Amino acid sequence: MSTQSHINVPAGGQKIVAGQAIPDQPIIPFIEGDGIGVDITPVMKKVVDAAVAKAYDGKKQIHWMEIYAGEKSTKVYGSDVWLPAETMAALKDYVVSIKGPMTTPVGGGIRSLNVALRQELDLYTCLRPVRYFAGVPSPLKRPDLTDMVIFRENTEDIYAGIEWAAESDGAKKVIAFLQNEMGVKKIRFPETSGIGIKPVSKQGTERLVRKAIQYAIDNGRKSVTIVHKGNIMKFTEGGFRDWAYDLAKTEFGGVEIDGGPWLKLPNGIVIKDVIADAFLQQILLRPAEYDVVATLNLNGDYISDALAAQVGGIGIAPGANLSDSVAMFEATHGTAPKYAGQDKVNPGSLILSAEMMLRHLGWTEAADLIISSMEKAITDKQVTYDFARLMDGATEVSCSAFGDAMIARM
Numbered sequence: 001m002s003t004q005s006h007i008n009v010p011a012g013g014q015k016i017v018a019g020q021a022i023p024d025q026p027i028i029p030f031i032e033g034d035g036i037g038v039d040i041t042p043v044m045k046k047v048v049d050a051a052v053a054k055a056y057d058g059k060k061q062i063h064w065m066e067i068y069a070g071e072k073s074t075k076v077y078g079s080d081v082w083l084p085a086e087t088m089a090a091l092k093d094y095v096v097s098i099k100g101p102m103t104t105p106v107g108g109g110i111r112s113l114n115v116a117l118r119q120e121l122d123l124y125t126c127l128r129p130v131r132y133f134a135g136v137p138s139p140l141k142r143p144d145l146t147d148m149v150i151f152r153e154n155t156e157d158i159y160a161g162i163e164w165a166a167e168s169d170g171a172k173k174v175i176a177f178l179q180n181e182m183g184v185k186k187i188r189f190p191e192t193s194g195i196g197i198k199p200v201s202k203q204g205t206e207r208l209v210r211k212a213i214q215y216a217i218d219n220g221r222k223s224v225t226i227v228h229k230g231n232i233m234k235f236t237e238g239g240f241r242d243w244a245y246d247l248a249k250t251e252f253g254g255v256e257i258d259g260g261p262w263l264k265l266p267n268g269i270v271i272k273d274v275i276a277d278a279f280l281q282q283i284l285l286r287p288a289e290y291d292v293v294a295t296l297n298l299n300g301d302y303i304s305d306a307l308a309a310q311v312g313g314i315g316i317a318p319g320a321n322l323s324d325s326v327a328m329f330e331a332t333h334g335t336a337p338k339y340a341g342q343d344k345v346n347p348g349s350l351i352l353s354a355e356m357m358l359r360h361l362g363w364t365e366a367a368d369l370i371i372s373s374m375e376k377a378i379t380d381k382q383v384t385y386d387f388a389r390l391m392d393g394a395t396e397v398s399c400s401a402f403g404d405a406m407i408a409r410m
């Protein structure tokens with residue numbers, strides 16, 4: 001394994017330091033990503049550079065610093081190095097970063113690097129706003145009614161990766177413990193069961209829900225919906241619901257509406273809850289009734305792709321992973337391997353993730369330029385394949401040409 005450094009720190013850039021003003025020449029680490037990462041990441045950088053140059057007349061500039069994870073890391077550092085220590089150190093040290101998607105094999109193979117990054121950096125909030133851009137094709141009659149912000153707990157739940165393969169020594173031991181010491185009689189086929197553990201804590205719930213409610217207050221939103229499956233998983237998902245309501249009462253002054261469990265905060269924001277399966281039909285039938293959403297890790301994963309579909313798909317669904325100090329922005333979608341290297345897919349998701357990053361830096365003028373130029377490119381029907389196949393009279397453009405179409409409209 002190579003211990004040599006492969007990170008080139010850009011000369012002329014300055015490190016962002018948590019709690020201090022953002023420098024005009026910040027260094028932003030980026031991970032290119034596997035699969036379509038090679039297509040979308042350069043386009044994202046080009047669009048961001050153009051927006052920043054235009055907004056600040058050359059006075060501000062991002063100094064991009066490539067760091068490695070995933071398949072590219074194994075090429076640079078050696079075949080067994082998926083997440084180099086210096087990548088982890090840079091993500092912490094440089095505070096704000098952006099990444100492309102990374103492959104996770106199904107069944108065996110390495111565990112998710114994406115999940116590992118979130119857990120190791122304690123990026124406990126996965127923030128995924130879902131809004132409609134005029135002109136985007138959607139399966140809904142009124143896609144504009146979908147305007148939600150998902151707060152997905154990002155470090156716990158079944159994603160903790162505590163599991164044992166069927167028939168392994170570990171599974172046998174855990175099953176024997178459950179049967180012999182805990183009196184569990186409900187494992188239907190103990191000889192051939194894989195076993196997974198789902199930790200959900202009060203602390204983990206509270207810090208996520210606190211962020212969601214504070215976001216609703218700061219952004220003048222109408223409600224926060226706690227989405228859970230607490231009728232079945234009483235002490236994990238049910239715990240999440242109960243701890244969320246308790247926090248809304250004790251920290252935010254929530255009072256029960258008509259005997260509860262729904263609450264109203266002093267500023268009128270409603271705190272409510274919905275069971276996850278019912279929520280998935282409600283968001284299609286009555287999307288206007290939902291606003292900020294606070295949920296557990298697995299529910300949040302499903303909900304973010306489902307909601308993205310309502311407003312045009314994961315090709316334009318952005319996201320951020322946040323701790324109390326570190327912010328790592330990333331697209332909602334994965335590596336879409338069948339399109340890798342074809343300059344074909346929609347770079348919108350990563351570009352809008354970068355737009356969130358610019359807003360996080362306080363560079364709102366550049367962020368606004370990204371939104372307005374994307375809106376113009378879409379209304380001019382200059383779109384990638386995913387939209388073009390559903391739109392009448394659209395011009396299908398490549399991934400890079402979509403970026404250029406945005407830049408031309410800044």
Ligand SMILES: NC(=O)C1=CN([C@@H]2O[C@H](COP(=O)(O)OP(=O)(O)OC[C@H]3O[C@@H](n4cnc5c(N)ncnc54)[C@H](OP(=O)(O)O)[C@@H]3O)[C@@H](O)[C@H]2O)C=CC1
Pocket residue numbers: 036100101102103104105114314315330331332333334335336337345346347348349386
């Ligand atoms: N954060 C991350 O890094 C994530 C990584 N992954 C990983 O990605 C790999 C592939 O996962 P998979 O389930 O196929 O999901 P993907 O999100 O990679 O792709 C599923 C489908 O979504 C559409 N799509 C995805 N990205 C775009 C885009 N930029 N523009 C337009 N359409 C897009 C395509 O639809 P169509 O076929 O209709 O054109 C694609 O076939 C897995 O290893 C998975 O673990 C998955 C999610 C997140």
Ligand SMILES: O=C(O)CCC(=O)C(=O)O
Pocket residue numbers: 102103104112113114115301332
């Ligand atoms: O880590 C992965 O491969 C998948 C992650 C994912 O689906 C997500 O973050 O939405």
Ligand SMILES: [Mg+2]
Pocket residue numbers: 301302305332
């Ligand atoms: Mg997902």
